Amino acid sequence: MKPARLTTVRLEQSGDIVRLREVALALTEVLKFGTFERTRTVTAVVELGRNAIEHGRRGRASFILTEVKGRPALSVSVLDQGRGIPRDRLEGEAPQASAAGGLGLGLRGVQRIAERFHVETGSEGTKINVTFRSSVPLAGGEGLVREATDALEHLQSTDPAAALSEQNRELMESLADRDLLMKELHHRTGNNLALIVALIRMSKSHSSLGETREVLSELETRVAALAKAHELMQRAAAAGTVNAGELLREVAANAERAFSAPDLKVAIRVTCPALQLESKLAVDIGLIVGELITNAYKHAFKGRTEGTIAVDLTGTPEQGLVLEVSDDGAGLAPGADRPERSNSLGWQLIRTLSFQHNAALSVTGEDGLTVRLDFSAATPQ
Secondary structure (H helix, E strand, O other): OOOEEEEEEEEOOOHHHHHHHHHHHHHHHHOOOOHHHHHHHHHHHHHHHHHHHHOOOOEEEEEEEEEEOOEEEEEEEEEEOOOOOOHHHHHHOOOOOOOOOOOOOHHHHHHHHOOEEEEEEEOOEEEEEEEEEOOOOOOOHHHHHHHHHHHHHHHHHOOHHHHHHHHHHHHHHHHHHHHHHHHHHHHHHHHHHHHHHHHHHHHHHOOOOHHHHHHHHHHHHHHHHHHHHHHHHHHOOOOOEEEHHHHHHHHHHHHHHHHOEOOEEEEEEEEOOOOEEEHHHHHHHHHHHHHHHHHHHHHOOOOOOEEEEEEEEEEEOOOEEEEEEEEOOOOOOOOOOOHHHOOOHHHHHHHHHHHHOOOEEEEEOOOOOEEEEEHHHHOOO
């Protein structure tokens, strides 16, 4: 008979031992184990499961229907994530009472009653494969698999709470796996972007043309904002969120580093409450702030040796966010072209990102320049 995998039981908490015992009882009954055989087999499986939870942190037990010497057999593979079994304990352990106070066999006891017994152990965990053989000759292998499957389905239908608990755990595990993959994606993307930033800075340091250095500085600010956002998404407790304050402070620091000059000292102040923003919104706000700080460096302080830029993000995503970036520079001269209508790449990017989030954009030019973006319109009423 070809081996058939029947089911897997997760081993993470003491309540899982109950499920493990019920599965072992149901399958040994299908395989026509005698009363004594059945008791010993179920006890041995429970012992292995308890060890996986108590000493192996967490694990799983897989049940396989197979054949040994012309008789049906139940093979159980118990895998845990512990630190392994010391060799002296593995070789010298005698049968003993389990830590839970029940009938415990110990590994030597399980080995003595199992038809087959194999242990693989190391610092990354332990895998124990055991096989228990029925005393009844094999008859109708395929029918036996169907009977075992039916027994497990009946067991699940009679305990809907256990089935629901298992489904919830599978869902939580899937979400945890997804979060882990997303963090790894953000980690790798952030590393790649950080490398690009380093290459931009290297190219800028070797450039003698002022126009080229200016373009590279703008590019450095944009890419650095993206790199920081991915770094924060990797570290975030909730997948897909970004610490807005930390991102904006890093954007300001990168812009200051990119545009600093011996003859101009600009102080950048960032005010932002403790906010965790959805990643796209946070990244887009970071890009907008980077562009506005860049514009201030380029246009606000001509003929001056110092200046101040203020970045203020207030409100909440639920009630509406308001972003203001202001400087104490020259402002707008009477009759000057409106900067928000400029065809420059920076202002095109600001307008596009504002439109995507349904944010109202306004600019005032008295006592310096103030750009205000009101995201309240994007908040569902």
